[in-house]
Amino acid sequence: MNNINVNAYDHVIKKNSNRVPNDFNPIDLQKNFLSLLIAQIKNQDPTDPVKNTELTTQLAQINTASGIEKLNKTVGNFSYDINQSTNLQVSSLIGHQVMIPGNQIIHTKDVETKFGIELIGKATSLEIHITDSNGKILHSIKKTEDNMHPGIYNFTWDGKDFNKKSVESGKYNILIKAKNQDKNVQANSLKQALVHSIILSHNNNDPIIDLGTSGNTILSNIREILP
Numbered sequence: 001m002n003n004i005n006v007n008a009y010d011h012v013i014k015k016n017s018n019r020v021p022n023d024f025n026p027i028d029l030q031k032n033f034l035s036l037l038i039a040q041i042k043n044q045d046p047t048d049p050v051k052n053t054e055l056t057t058q059l060a061q062i063n064t065a066s067g068i069e070k071l072n073k074t075v076g077n078f079s080y081d082i083n084q085s086t087n088l089q090v091s092s093l094i095g096h097q098v099m100i101p102g103n104q105i106i107h108t109k110d111v112e113t114k115f116g117i118e119l120i121g122k123a124t125s126l127e128i129h130i131t132d133s134n135g136k137i138l139h140s141i142k143k144t145e146d147n148m149h150p151g152i153y154n155f156t157w158d159g160k161d162f163n164k165k166s167v168e169s170g171k172y173n174i175l176i177k178a179k180n181q182d183k184n185v186q187a188n189s190l191k192q193a194l195v196h197s198i199i200l201s202h203n204n205n206d207p208i209i210d211l212g213t214s215g216n217t218i219l220s221n222i223r224e225i226l227p
Contacts (some may be wrong), residue, residue, distance in 0.1 A: 041077055090207050090219060093195045098209075099152065099224040100217050102191035108161055109169045116154040116190035118223055123148045123185045129175040130157055138167060143217075152190065152224055190223055 020175035099116050107113045117128065126143040138161040149178035159166055178187040200207050 008085040032130045089197050090200070090209075091223075093209070093225065094197060096195050097192055097226040098195060098211075098220050099154070099190040099226065100193055100211070100214075101223070102193075102214070103174050103189045104171050105157075105166065105174060105191045106213060107157070107169060107172055110159060110166050111180055113157045113159060114154060114192040114226070115157065115174060116152055116192075116224070118152050118188040118190055119148060119150050119178060120186040120188070121150055121180065123187070125179045125181050126153075126187070128155065129178040131172075131173045131175060132167075133171070135173075138148075138162070138172070154224075192226065194218075 079116045084190070097114075103114050105113055117126075119126075124144065124146060126141075126148065128141040128143075130139040131137050139157055141155060161167055174189040174191075176187045176189055178185040191214065195209055195213040196212045197210040198207050200212065206220055209217045209219060209222070211217060
């Protein structure tokens with residue numbers, strides 16, 4: 001075991017303590033390491049000098065620490081570039097119509113209203129009902145096929161009831177029943193909404209999408225961007 005002059009180390013540490021930055025800096029760490037190494041060599045026991053293997057090990061450790069810090073900075077810069085690119089793409093959604101999960105649509109009188117469903121599994125039959133706040137069915141869509149694949153299906157409601165009378169503006173509900181032969185299949189309703197603005201996140205979370213009267217949502221909830 002080598003005998004080291006502790007006072008020599010204290011002198012080096014005090015000499016460099018005023019310029020150690022708050023954040024980890026590989027260059028400062030290397031400088032401090034070299035200063036400590038020189039102090040160690042100067043104050044080593046002549047009868048038991050520091051071995052080359054010990055110096056090599058210490059140097060390898062400092063290089064490893066420096067390499068890890070450089071890698072962290074590279075990954076951080078790469079992540080920042082990805083976030084900036086994502087934010088730019090998200091901002092391009094402003095003014096576009098999108099489809100998001102929701103079982104309630106907002107209808108304007110005498111204007112066609114788009115909505116959709118997200119079919120989770122294969123189905124052979126599909127029933128969609130649009131109802132008012134009292135549960136009265138105003139419009140129905142029935143679809144029967146040998147094999148409807150999972151995915152998104154879009155529909156349009158002309159805003160008229162079974163008597164061909166235009167309904168008033170307001171909120172209406174979507175009810176879905178999907179089956180594969182006699183087994184129920186999960187299907188989620190989708191509503192159309194206009195992107196008004198984007199609230200970008202600074203902590204890598206999903207940006208908040210402002211949909212006006214349809215409320216807010218997040219990017220991962222958008223199922224489709226309409227043309």
